[in-house]
Amino acid sequence: MQPTLLSLKNMDVFYGRIHAVRRATLHVRQGEIVALIGGNGAGKTTMLCTISGLIRPGQGSIMFGDDDLVQRSPEQIVRAGISHVPEGRLVFSPLSVEDNLRLGAYTRPRFRHRASIAEDLETMYSMFPVLRERRAQAAGTLSGGEQQMLSIGRALMARPRLLLLDEPAMGLAPLVVRDIFRHIVELRDRFGLTVLLVEQNARSALKIADRGYVLENGRVILQGTADELLANRDVQRAYLGRELDA
């Protein structure tokens, strides 16, 4: 079994006076795809933002390898090897596709890392050929699916060991969703990348994930392998939209 890459223990997060995450304990092993599923306001996005340092936890520990991330700034966390692809993609619309990707490599000064950055750009273009076609185009003119690929590509330019993906399927057509999820698996298989995935589209997420956690009102109520969760009737009713009595 691969070593644990990320582990949260008793993590509490407050959003103002709202107790958004309540005593969450979970782990992600190297090379795993782990899905966080749950309804709106379950605390999934808050959890990712806390891992990437955008929100400070009220209590608990976040270990990344041997590093305790709790006191780290978002910049330090990116350098430590965690990239966050936020919900809604958030590409820099007026900038070109290539400039967006280069921005992702901001942890590496261009004058010293020209070669490695060019190499990574090439990798992104070979993985997402459509981005190569549109390399000079303003990012804001891309379709939703293309923007999502760009957003993932930009995150990968920081050469992360762990990718946090927030709702990559949101607002995309089913075929495009399938394509995005195929890419996520490819990232793991080709580059050994570890992925923590938040997704409302629980079925797609669990189909590619190894394991998952189900959140409800900020609490983890269920955890298990993706197969176990897909077979769980509670999950089917609440998140897979399957009408069991029909």
Place this chain on the structure above:
Amino acid sequence: MYWQSEYECMERGELELLQLERLQATLNRVARNVPLYRKRFAELGIDPYDVQSLEDVKRLPFTTKEDLRQNYPYGLFAVPLRDVVRMQASTGTTGKPTVVGYTSGDVRRWSELAARILTAGGVTKDDAVQIAFNYGLFTGAFGVHSGAELIGASVIPSSGGDPRRQISIMQDYRTTALICTPSYALHLADTLDELNINKTALSLRFGLFGSEPWTEETRREIEDRLGIQATDNYGLSEITGVAGECLERVGLHINEDHFLAEIVDPQTGEVLPAGVKGELVLTTLTKEAFPLIRFRTGDLTTLIDAPCACGRTLKRMTRIPGRSDDMLIIHGVNVFPAQIEAVISGTGLTDPHYQIVLDRVGHMDLATIMLEAPESFCTDSIKQSQRILENVRIRLQTELGVAFEVRLVEPRTIAREDGGRVNDRRKM
């Protein structure tokens, strides 16, 4: 050989983190879905949120067999009945048995745990596994059965019954692994002797025995007479697939990624350290349909912290030498004296006096109820008293699942003092 080495040999720190993660999720689920726990936690001012470490489990209340009885049949289920794909029963302390439900996920995990225990006991996909447990409501036959299939072994569900038939199956099918109670294994050994069959005529290599206490002497006898390596395994009808011995045969590895084990003082309920004998208390960590928090098993054992030569990091418990309550194990079935009392009182006898006598004939349990004839019997016809006895016998058999002999004795010949109700003459 391991079945799931990633869990069976997990680094202790990682295992404990996994236990905490699963414990917290289980507590969040029972607090939401099981009225008994919701109410009890509220009364005691406990929020699952307060459980931050495995040690904090100490602050949670125990669950007892009495709780199970009071919530018969479905009160402790944490999922709606339509999510349950299997029901098995366990004996309760009086009258009604309790019902244990399993979701499809529970059944799958149960099979995996059984596969672990079988693998630890030497079984591989090349074995022919004869399961001589009764297939029915009360037993673990189904668990071992699906575990053996999962491994890929050839499963022979021979169930209980005539030992001669078992032996002819064993010879004809070339059975390599035998699963039954230890006393039945000895019974089969006796039958071999009677039939004048040498153990070398069998293909048996391994035996996995459980569901009743047995000693090291019995193990040596079974191993010697059947020519096998015999291992012990442990589970309850309420909580299946708990622990099993590896071929080192020094204690049973507890499947700690699925169960949190504590040892408590049977009187005070206080948690005892490793190495001290006490009552085993189990908390399920992955059960969906029937999760139990700090269930008092009534079984006395000791936890062994020291690492095992087999390489598993799962803690071991010593073999169960006895119980902290008055439960009797007859033919591998759990029976409480109070259940017998309830049956006898229910047959219309007024103020019955009786004694439960347990003997071992050959290697099989013989249970007899010595019933004092009421004064009125003297005037009644023999036919009528026969009918009453027959009625008691049938009801014991149907309600407890155990065959009893029922005999009438002279009035006022049974001692009245407490504790004299059970006369267990079986040599342990």
